Amino acid sequence: MFDLKAFSEGVSQLGSVLSTVKSVIGMFPVRQKEQASKELLQIEEKLQIAEAQIAKGLGYELCKCTWPPQIMLHAGDVDYGERFRCPACGRVVSPDDMPPRDNRQTI
Numbered sequence: 001m002f003d004l005k006a007f008s009e010g011v012s013q014l015g016s017v018l019s020t021v022k023s024v025i026g027m028f029p030v031r032q033k034e035q036a037s038k039e040l041l042q043i044e045e046k047l048q049i050a051e052a053q054i055a056k057g058l059g060y061e062l063c064k065c066t067w068p069p070q071i072m073l074h075a076g077d078v079d080y081g082e083r084f085r086c087p088a089c090g091r092v093v094s095p096d097d098m099p100p101r102d103n104r105q106t107i
């Protein structure tokens with residue numbers, strides 16, 4: 001069985017490994033530094049995409065103001081659900097703005 005939580009933890013651990021690698025790359029000679037930074041950026045983007053996919057799988061809302069997409073975080077409760085805010089553009093969505101989910105009762 002696919003363990004989403006373990007996968008999610010693995011991705012965030014990879015993220016911290018990546019920041020360690022970044023500080024090491026800072027000590028590289030210029031030419032290698034450029035190449036390594038470029039590759040690192042691509043890995044970072046893939047990680048962010050994986051993270052966004054996990055977030056979506058866990059029921060988070062995604063904001064498409066950037067690529068890879070931003071994961072919207074809890075921004076307070078309303079009578080009929082939760083509001084979410086995008087950390088990048090500050091957009092807030094309430095349950096009214098979201099498409100109905102399979103597990104949500106629609107009238």
Ligand SMILES: [Zn+2]
Nearest residue numbers: 063065086089
């Ligand atoms: Zn946004």
